[in-house]
Amino acid sequence: MELLPTIWFIAIAVLWTGYLFLEGFDLGVGMLMKVFARNNTERRVLLNTIGPVWDGNEVWLLTAGGATFAAFPLWYASLFSALYLPLLVVLVALIFRAVAFEYRGKVDTAQWRARWDWAIALGSFFAAFGVGAALALTTTGLPLNANGDRVGGPLAWFSGYAVLGGLAVVGFSLLHALAFLALKTDGDIRHRARQWFVRLLPVLLLPIAAWALSIQFLDGNPWTWALVLLAVAAAAAAWTCARKAAEGKAFLALGAFLVLGTASIFGAVFPVVLPSTLDSAFDLTISNASSSDYTLGLMSVVAAFGLPLVIAYQAWTYWVFRRRVSAAHIPEAHTFLPAVAARAFTTKG
Amino acid sequence: MDALDALEIARWQFGITTVYHFMMVPLTIGLGLVVAVIQTAWHRTGNPEYLRMTKFWGKLFLINFIMGVATGIVQEFQFGMAWSEYSRFVGDVFGAPLALEALLAFFVESTFLGLWIFGWKQLKPGIHLACLWIAVIGSVFSAYFIIVANSWMQHPVGVEMVDGRPVMTDAWAVFTNNTALVAVPHTLFGALAVAGGFLLGIAWYHLWRRRRDGVDTVGPDGKVVPGESADISGRDRDDHKVWIRSLRIGAVVAMISFAGTALTGDLQGKLMFEQQPMKMAAAEAACHDGTGFSVLSIGNLGSQNCDDIVALIEVPGILSYLAKGDFTTEVQGVNSLLPQYKEAYGTHLPDNPIYGERAGQEIDYLPVMEVTYWGFRMMIGFGGLAALAALVALWITRKGTVPESRWLMRLAVFGILAPFGANAAGWIFTEMGRQPFVVAPNPDPSGIDQVFMFTAAAVSPGVSAGELLASLVTLTAVYAVLLVVEVKLLVKYIRGGVVSAMPELVHAPVDENEDATPGPGGPGGGKPADDVLAFAY
Numbered sequence: 001m002e003l004l005p006t007i008w009f010i011a012i013a014v015l016w017t018g019y020l021f022l023e024g025f026d027l028g029v030g031m032l033m034k035v036f037a038r039n040n041t042e043r044r045v046l047l048n049t050i051g052p053v054w055d056g057n058e059v060w061l062l063t064a065g066g067a068t069f070a071a072f073p074l075w076y077a078s079l080f081s082a083l084y085l086p087l088l089v090v091l092v093a094l095i096f097r098a099v100a101f102e103y104r105g106k107v108d109t110a111q112w113r114a115r116w117d118w119a120i121a122l123g124s125f126f127a128a129f130g131v132g133a134a135l136a137l138t139t140t141g142l143p144l145n146a147n148g149d150r151v152g153g154p155l156a157w158f159s160g161y162a163v164l165g166g167l168a169v170v171g172f173s174l175l176h177a178l179a180f181l182a183l184k185t186d187g188d189i190r191h192r193a194r195q196w197f198v199r200l201l202p203v204l205l206l207p208i209a210a211w212a213l214s215i216q217f218l219d220g221n222p223w224t225w226a227l228v229l230l231a232v233a234a235a236a237a238a239w240t241c242a243r244k245a246a247e248g249k250a251f252l253a254l255g256a257f258l259v260l261g262t263a264s265i266f267g268a269v270f271p272v273v274l275p276s277t278l279d280s281a282f283d284l285t286i287s288n289a290s291s292s293d294y295t296l297g298l299m300s301v302v303a304a305f306g307l308p309l310v311i312a313y314q315a316w317t318y319w320v321f322r323r324r325v326s327a328a329h330i331p332e333a334h335t336f337l338p339a340v341a342a343r344a345f346t347t348k349g
Numbered sequence: 350m351d352a353l354d355a356l357e358i359a360r361w362q363f364g365i366t367t368v369y370h371f372m373m374v375p376l377t378i379g380l381g382l383v384v385a386v387i388q389t390a391w392h393r394t395g396n397p398e399y400l401r402m403t404k405f406w407g408k409l410f411l412i413n414f415i416m417g418v419a420t421g422i423v424q425e426f427q428f429g430m431a432w433s434e435y436s437r438f439v440g441d442v443f444g445a446p447l448a449l450e451a452l453l454a455f456f457v458e459s460t461f462l463g464l465w466i467f468g469w470k471q472l473k474p475g476i477h478l479a480c481l482w483i484a485v486i487g488s489v490f491s492a493y494f495i496i497v498a499n500s501w502m503q504h505p506v507g508v509e510m511v512d513g514r515p516v517m518t519d520a521w522a523v524f525t526n527n528t529a530l531v532a533v534p535h536t537l538f539g540a541l542a543v544a545g546g547f548l549l550g551i552a553w554y555h556l557w558r559r560r561r562d563g564v565d566t567v568g569p570d571g572k573v574v575p576g577e578s579a580d581i582s583g584r585d586r587d588d589h590k591v592w593i594r595s596l597r598i599g600a601v602v603a604m605i606s607f608a609g610t611a612l613t614g615d616l617q618g619k620l621m622f623e624q625q626p627m628k629m630a631a632a633e634a635a636c637h638d639g640t641g642f643s644v645l646s647i648g649n650l651g652s653q654n655c656d657d658i659v660a661l662i663e664v665p666g667i668l669s670y671l672a673k674g675d676f677t678t679e680v681q682g683v684n685s686l687l688p689q690y691k692e693a694y695g696t697h698l699p700d701n702p703i704y705g706e707r708a709g710q711e712i713d714y715l716p717v718m719e720v721t722y723w724g725f726r727m728m729i730g731f732g733g734l735a736a737l738a739a740l741v742a743l744w745i746t747r748k749g750t751v752p753e754s755r756w757l758m759r760l761a762v763f764g765i766l767a768p769f770g771a772n773a774a775g776w777i778f779t780e781m782g783r784q785p786f787v788v789a790p791n792p793d794p795s796g797i798d799q800v801f802m803f804t805a806a807a808v809s810p811g812v813s814a815g816e817l818l819a820s821l822v823t824l825t826a827v828y829a830v831l832l833v834v835e836v837k838l839l840v841k842y843i844r845g846g847v848v849s850a851m852p853e854l855v856h857a858p859v860d861e862n863e864d865a866t867p868g869p870g871g872p873g874g875g876k877p878a879d880d881v882l883a884f885a886y
Contacts, residue, residue: 047886052467055418056460059451065425066448073440080429080436081809087430088820092827095419099831102415105886106838149433149811291441292516299445306452314460320471331885334852 004296005286008071009273011303013266015067016135019060020169021176021258022314026050026057028177030097030124031170033117036181036196040110042189043117044330047101049184052321054101056314058094061131070299074289075138075273078148083134083157090130097123108333128173129166136165139215139265141275146282161211168208172258175204179242179251186326190247197242197250205235205257212261219268227264231257353814356705356805359431362821364780366423368773369828373417375772378492378537379544380410381485383602385478392478398590401583401847401854405591406548408850411466412838416831418459423824425451431817434703435787435807442508442517443498446524450494457487467884492540493533500529503783504624505791505800515800528624531617538609539732539775541602542768546735548599549742551843553761555592556751565589565750573749582855583848591847593749600739603768607736610771614729615671621779622672625789627686627714628782631721633668634658635682642667646722655683658718683715690714694790698805707805716784724778731771738764 029050037043050057069076080087100119104112140161143151150156178200181193209232216225238253269275273289276282290296384406391399425447428436436444461484468477507522508515517523559565564576564584573593578584622629634646636655641663666676673680697711698704742761745752751761783789790801842849 044886051884051886052463053460055463056456058418058422059456059459062422062425062455063448063451065429066444066451069425069429069436069440070444070448073436073444076429076440076444077433077436077809080426081431081433081812084430084809084812084816085819087426088823091423091426092823094422095827095831098419099415099834101886102411103834103838106412107841145811147810148437149809151811154813154816291444292511294520295441295445295517298517298520299448302449303452306449310452310456310460314456317460317464320464320468329885331852 002287002290002293004293004300005071005290006271007300008067008290008296009266009270009286011307012064012067012071013262014307015060015064016266017259017262019057019064019131020172020262021255022057022060023054024128024169024173024258025176025180026054027124027128027169028173028175029180030120031128031174032177032181033124034121036178036192037189040113041327041330043113044105045185045189045325045327046181047104047120048325048330049181051101053314053317055098056317058098061094067299067303071291071296072273072284072286072289073291074148075284078142078144078150078284078289079134079138079274082142082144082150083137085154086130086133086157086162089126090134093123093126093130095123096120097127105333124173125170128169132165132167132169133162134165136161136168136211138274139211139269140218141277143278144274144276144282144284145278148282148284151278161214164207164211164214168211171204171206172208175201176251176254176258179238179247179254182242182247183251184324186324187328189326190324194242194245194247194250198239201235201239201242208261212264215265215268219272220264221268224264224267227260227267231260231264234260353818355812355814355817356707356808358814358817358821359808360804362431362817362824363427364777365821365825366420366427366828367780368777369832370417370420370424371772371776372769373413373420374492375536375540375543375769376413376547377410377417378485378488378540379542379602379606380406380413380547381481381488382541383544383548383598384410385481385485387598388478388481392474398587398594401587401591401851402595404850405847406595408842409547409551409839412835412842414462416835419831420828421455431809431812431820432787432807433809433811435802438514438802438807439501439788442505442515442523443501445517445520446494446498446501450491450498454487454491454494458484458491461487469884489537492536493529496532496536497524497526497529500526500532502788503532503779504528504620505788508800510799528617528620531613531620535610535613535617538606538613539768539772541606542610542732542735543772545599545601545603545606545739546765546768548595549603549739550599550762550765552592552596552599553742553746553751554758554843555846556589556596556746557753557755557758559584559589559592560750560753567748567750571748575749581848583846583851588847589750593746596746596751597743600743603739604736607732607739610732618671619674622680624792625783626681626792627683627690628716628721628779629672630681630683630686631716631718631782632725632778633680633682634660634718634722635668635680636684637682638679638685639682640667640669640677640679641665642671643722687714693792694801698803701806703806703810704803705805705808705810712785712803714785716782720781721778724774724781727774728771728778731767731774735764735767735771738767 029046033043033046037046065076068079096119100116100123104116104120137157137159140159143156145151175197178193178197182190182197185193212228212231216228234253234257238250238257241247241250241253271286272283273286274284276284384403387399387406388403390396391403461480464472464480465477465484468480472480501523504526505515506526507517507519509518510516556565562578564578566574566576568574573589575586575589577586618629633643635643636658641660643660644662644664646658646660668680669676669678672678691712691714695712697709698707700709702708704710751758785803785805786801787804787807788800788802848854
């Protein structure tokens with residue numbers, strides 16, 4: 001077993017887990033803008049819980065992508081080109097979502113806000129679904145030829161696993177967002193979020209559990225099965241804590257569920273990073289898809305210092321913005337323009 | 350067999366998405382630096398106009414920043430999506446700077462900017478200011494890593510060929526590639542030039558409006574007499590200081606950065622004459638060896654036939670100076686370079702399936718000269734014009750305000766576009782000038798001969814032209830819509846003036862907006878009961 005490719009396989013698993021953990025709840029909050037929030041003030045409460053942090057969370061995706069490129073270029077090239085159309089959807093979804101966060105409050109009309117609310121909700125949904133589909137497919141396989149190129153046309157990637165993986169990340173994100181809102185808001189939203197969390201947990205975790213289990217049946221080994229059992233215990237703990245209104249513990253237990261669940265999946269498929277459904281001789285593995293030891297060594301040194309630093313300052317951000325947000329904190333919309341524009345208009349010419 | 354050509358579509362897509370992304374990026378980097386300096390001035394002096402400048406320019410900075418973020422993800426993904434053969438070939442060396450950009454720079458930028466936007470009250474003033482500086486320095490490092498990656502495509506170093514792929518053997522060489530070391534300051538000065546023009550044009554507009562509305566008047570000595578407007582919030586004497594100071598900062602930044610781009614560009618040119626002589630010959634549309642710089646060449650540059658091109662006006666010696674630093678060394682033209690390229694890198698593409706339909710075709714080593722010739726001149730021309738305009742603007746406004754001329758105001762506002770044009774033209778020139786290579790061969794004596802890649806081999810073999818067309822159309826449409834939205838919002842906030850970024854300046858209840866959300870904040874104050882949200886989406 002090669003040491004450096006193994007370390008980078010673990011590093012990339014950590015980056016994806018970090019992404020799902022952090023962006024998971026802000027994608028979920030985005031989707032909840034349309035199904036949970038009841039009026040504009042509530043939507044603004046939701047937005048402001050993730051306002052200072054969503055962009056930093058999203059960089060985990062870029063880092064996961066960049067690290068895959070650097071550490072396993074053949075994995076990156078095959079996966080991204082094979083999933084061309086679904087990743088296009090993810091890109092468009094992320095673009096609209098990002099812009100919507102920043103622009104939603106910049107014009108004070110109901111129509112403007114409604115459009116960007118849809119951009120946030122649908123953008124979050126499609127980003128979560130697409131990322132989930134891509135992650136599921138890299139564990140279950142794509143129709144790749146000997147060169148690692150997709151065979152069978154633009155939709156050849158499609159399978160039940162794509163849908164399952166998509167639903168898995170959507171479901172988890174929604175649940176994670178409910179846990180996050182219960183922890184980060186106050187008043188009615190806090191209580192509703194906790195109620196929803198308790199009621200919906202079994203449904204929302206069903207697809208991710210189905211994905212993790214099907215991977216175990218395909219590739220599992222005793223220790224990854226053990227991780228699955230621990231993940232189930234963590235989910236049960238999250239449910240119990242939420243019922244007891246221990247919101248912080250519920251959030252952390254759900255996080256533990258995610259960490260254990262993704263570890264069980266990545267652990268089971270190791271050392272294959274992207275199987276070919278045409279011929280297992282074409283499978284991409286940590287050995288045949290990786291960069292040179294020199295490059296991996298360099299990246300290891302930088303990551304060993306860089307990643308803990310990232311975690312430290314992001315944790316500090318969460319500490320700075322630790323206080324609960326409630327409807328009472330939401331300021332009035334700032335309507336500067338009518339006064340100035342009207343004046344500019346009347347004096348024209 | 351296929352009317353659609355996957356390679357051409359993929360190249361158009363890369364070009365459109367990259368040029369678009371690089372409209373947002375220089376403004377982000379340049380304006381970020383300027384806002385950080387201004388906030389530092391406020392932190393030190395406590396002068397209210399510096400706070401207003403920080404808030405106003407900071408608001409525009411953020412409206413633009415988010416577009417750079419949103420379009421940046423496309424850049425990282427499309428190497429794998431559309432250029433999988435390229436990614437496989439270069440991954441060992443090219444992936445590292447991209448990964449390090451995300452890990453060491455973009456994380457910093459995104460996280461600390463979030464702290465800056467939302468942390469006005471949660472953080473102590475010094476720490477809040479430090480967050481902005483950290484974010485801005487992150488954006489500079491971000492530029493560095495991306496340019497290291499790009500420079501490796503221009504001038505591959507620090508690798509060895511193993512099983513047909515370049516493998517990194519010397520990270521120091523890659524990260525201190527001389528191509529990158531001159532391109533980084535060149536790009537940063539280019540970014541500052543954009544910010545300078547932006548400040549200058551917008552500040553001019555506001556000074557002009559204050560004069561037109563009779564708020565500011567001019568005394569008998571020609572000096573400005575700043576006034577106050579009773580009926581519009583925030584249009585007081587401090588407001589005049591905001592704009593005149595912004596205008597002067599903008600003009601000075603524009604001039605310094607032009608000087609910076611010229612000096613670094615000169616170094617870069619001399620390197621390029623060595624590293625990619627064909628690019629520079631094409632920049633000159635120079636067919637024959639010579640010493641003269643073409644001021645105007647006519648003929649059909651697009652015909653790719655050197656015999657049709659006539660240099661109408663030529664300054665002797667200047668080309669030699671650009672290339673070698675003297676006035677007499679002959680610089681090689683296209684006609685003498687072509688045989689050298691053919692000998693070194695072949696006359697025909699290999700019969701390899703990765704070239705698709707192009708396998709076995711004759712290689713055209715001449716970049717599209719219309720693009721290289723005019724791209725090079727537009728870069729210099731727009732840059733120079735902006736700097737000249739900045740100098741004139743400083744002179745015109747020496748007595749503290751701008752003339753009442755509407756025409757001059759429009760010129761200042763539309764002049765904002767010139768540095769953007771210079772940046773885009775420069776990148777289009779250098780990327781198109783590298784063709785037909787995506788990784789240009791390194792002709793240094795120390796260079797590794799086989800480390801190059803034809804663009805024709807780089808595209809994803811498994812991706813259909815239809816998929817690429819779908820993404821080209823989708824992304825172009827999305828980008829067009831968002832450009833309209835961004836410009837609309839920028840215009841709205843620019844016209845609103847400082848008060849658009851500072852609700853606390855509103856002194857009268859802001860009326861009659863039927864959509865205003867009921868909230869606990871007092872009229873116009875926008876201040877919540879405590880400091881949970883210093884800024885709210």
